[in-house]
Amino acid sequence: MASSPPNPYSEAGVDTAAGDLAVELMKSAVRRTHGAEVLGGVGGFAGLFDASALLSYEKPLLASSTDGVGTKVAIAQAIDKHDTIGQDLVGMVVDDIVVVGAKPLFMTDYIACGKVFPERIADIVRGIADGCSATGTALVGGETAEHPGLLGINDYDVAGAATGVVEASRVLGAERVRPGDVVLALASSGLHSNGYSLVRHIVAGAGIGYGDNAADFGATWGEVLLEPTRLYTAPLLRLLERFPDAVHSLSHVTGGGIAANLARVLPRGTWTEVDRSTWSPAPVFRVLADLGDLELTATEGTWNLGIGFLAVVAAEQAAAAAEALTADGIRTWQVGVVGDGTRPAGDFEQGAKGVDGGAVRLVSAYAETD
Template identity: 85%
Template sequence: MVSPSRDAASPTGSTPVNPYSEAGVDTAAGDLAVELMKSAVRRTHGPEVLGGVGGFAGLFDASALRSYARPLLATSTDGVGTKVAIAQAIDKHDTIGLDLVGMVVDDIVVVGATPLFMTDYIACGKVVPERIADIVAGIARGCAETGTALVGGETAEHPGLLGINDYDVAGAATGVVEADRILGADRVRTGDVVIALASSGLHSNGYSLVRHIVAGAGIQYGDNAADFGTTWGEALLEPTRLYTSPLLRLISGIPDHVHALSHVTGGGIAANLARVLPQQAWVEVDRSTWSPPPVFRVLAEMGELDLLSTEGTWNLGIGFVAVISADRVDAAISALAQDGIAAWQVGVVRDGERPDGLFEQGAKGVDGGAVRLVGTYNTGGAN
């Protein structure tokens, strides 16, 4: 969020000349953007947030952490990637903020942490107040849905570096978890069951491939997409599902039985699940247990790809995975269904000698377990 600023008065009493504006930076537009976003941001504030909107730093009262025996802070930062190019192409900016919250805050819940607060950063070629307000309103909606206070941010105008309609978004969030309640590989046991949580679509990964396929097919984002009943741009902007609140309820509802969580983002299902497994563990994820949603199948066919070749790029219908005690699987699936999230069993944690074949072994610097996808997708046809 742009911090309000005012130009200095001219010492001669004549109309002030603002050299910054002549260089392409409109501080007045920044002030207006702040005014337009204030109400949305304030709706994410509880009594823990001090100082309101527009300060140099956001303030959050951490007194509640004194009730923890050993509070550990969890932090995450991310962006939305090239999905913003589609928002820019169809001039629709009110959902990209939900994607940002999904990419940032949902990483925190992976360790079992409850989010506390978030900040955002928007870089643009030109501040269009209504556009910035739409973006921040989406961020605020996501923060409200996940119980996260949006305590501050920045909008930076970069004329000459970005086009006047170009922007990028990023954010960072902080949460807290009791030290002895951290989820992860050390809790996972042989025989635990892996359940998949359905995605809402592409979420915010693999859009460089999406855009390449769409461009190669000669499609404009404003064109009608008969398979989806919307324009292509609207279909591809389907917001990232937010999992934080349902997963926190799941953790508290079956305490000690949710052992690990994984957010399926860049790298796909196998690589991200492998990151939260112990080194000796392995899982075979059964493709036949679900049908990838139409958006994946339509794009793959358009790009003359089989679904297997996209497994390291797209989530293919699984946005999160949870490793659960075998005797609590039905309870977990039922609880998630009550929160509107379809979930199903896709595999079981094993150890010892693995079957022949190629497994994903850890990922992103984590020397974790091994995972591979097996079987055939339930698509009613060949993959």
Template identity: 75%
Template sequence: MSANSSYAAAGVDTAAGDLAVELMKEAVAATHGPNVLGGVGGFAGLFDLSFAKQFERPLLATSTDGVGTKIAIAQALDKHDTIGQDLVGMVVDDIVVVGAKPLFMTDYIACGKVVPERIAAIVTGIARACAETGTALVGGETAEHPGLMGADDYDVAGAAVGVVEASLALGAEKVRDGDAVVAIASSGLHSNGFSLVRHILSGAGIGYTDASAELGTSWGEALLEPTRLYSGQLVELLAGEHGGAVHALSHVTGGGIAANLARVLPRGSYAEVDRATWSPAPVFRVLNDLAGTTLESTEGTWNLGIGFFAVVDAASVAGVVSALDALGLPAWQTGTVRFGTPPAGGGAWEQGAKGVDGGAVRLVGGYAG
């Protein structure tokens, strides 16, 4: 018995892996500009960083993440062409938070069995989203884990690198008293809180192929709505006439609304986010109705319609909001940053998060209908 046939007997099909690479090569290559050296399939991706000589003090930014249990819905529906966009959103959109332009990304897919068409669909989705955000997909790995994962099981993860001039880096240190908090709309649930989503649907006896009259589609289709991508537009905003007015950005992912904004505010500051400034999408309302809970009770789990925050100079709010709208990112002012002791009463404050001793944030008022 040859080594290859022995490996096949153990459940690993290297030929299927090679076919998957062939099926995805064109999509991956489409993300490569002149800075990418070599093609698909090397042991390591090479990226020419010569342009960074133009920077006075270039800072590299890096991020890594996965998609979480949203993958279970893609697997249940056997629909895998959008989960890659979710991955790029989770990874690349963290890069722009510090003001960095994303440069390149790598991905990792672990599965029980390599189904070439399925792997290719996942990676093609990743490549398509990378192209939309101006990010080169320079490498990746697909690992087959028979016996550890089921034949139809897989998980995805990725890492990305970006660059920013040190003097242009965004963060809490640039936030000033009176700065406006601008909310930027999400496309839906994005990729957080799906363990709760799945728990709610299971408890209600609802399947992913079941139709929802309130949502006008099947539950699975509504839940697989891809994560909105922000990097390309935000990089353009930062490079434009209103870029200097942006002091901090926050990506609303795990931890919810208040915690993610608190992470980018300086200690000693606070902000109240006014719920009356937006109306959460139907998917959030229907899920809460099924669970018998309130929108307010899920603010620490779901984004409820806000995918990003921008903290901007108060005098430039109208210009920034107009620029974001023109870039296809609906935006609105939802609060103001103040320095000093947060006022008592009116609900609990969220103080920093994820190990960051940042500002204090709370949501106030009621949601728009």
């Protein structure tokens, strides 16, 4: 009996059978994100989403976002733990959509790797699917691409894109903000997915391995640093439903830190001072800063330092909004008030990422304990 001819694609390093197995392993998790709006199931060339619900909008605006997880994936690869990176991806992508007040509809993902290990890919996608379920987002498609010779055998990167919808009259943004509005801070779960190049630099400089025990935390360094990004979409959508006119703008604290991201959602000519004394950065920030011989203030343009989101809210409803978010599982507190006219002397960050927005600076010293 003649043997099968060699598969030239396999000889080039691409294992299509492993890719098929990965899809089988992730199918059930992906399907759990599908409501009646998703047509066609898993495996099509394109995902189909029934947009009939948009007919109920007077003027529906589609909101889109795309992002990745960054170098945090290097830590997942180092300790061979891949079940949380997917939630990080959803946090970076879907939580950007709610900033404009939009409800997420669907998401797609892309994983590039040096070699497909089916269980590993399935772990990543299950994490994405779990994050999508938590945010009310359908995971309608994705792609896993094997890049031998370009990426190392255990290397991978993840990215995603999502689409949401918001009524045109309900779009949040700087144009809604008024002097006297209160700035609320929503607590982060830790580092989230930004500033990991600095994290990795500090850890390497201290001679620490990701499998080493982190005595301050009762876990390995890798486990501590893989704490997944908190997801804010569902609680914020509930807040917008409960207080439809109170929330004026939202800011997702990602790359650039607190001041730069808040400045993007304040109108030009306004300013605010964020009071550091209202919270204490979590131990992970303090320990890393000490290891790197850095003041916490030196990391403010890199890490979120305990604030994952900011909400600019009408003053008369700010306390009720903070109470509602805290009851919904996200500790929330006031950090500032929006001012206009002449601002105090000193250095402020004004706008960021091409946005000519308001001016923000952090003042006072951080609290020692919350």
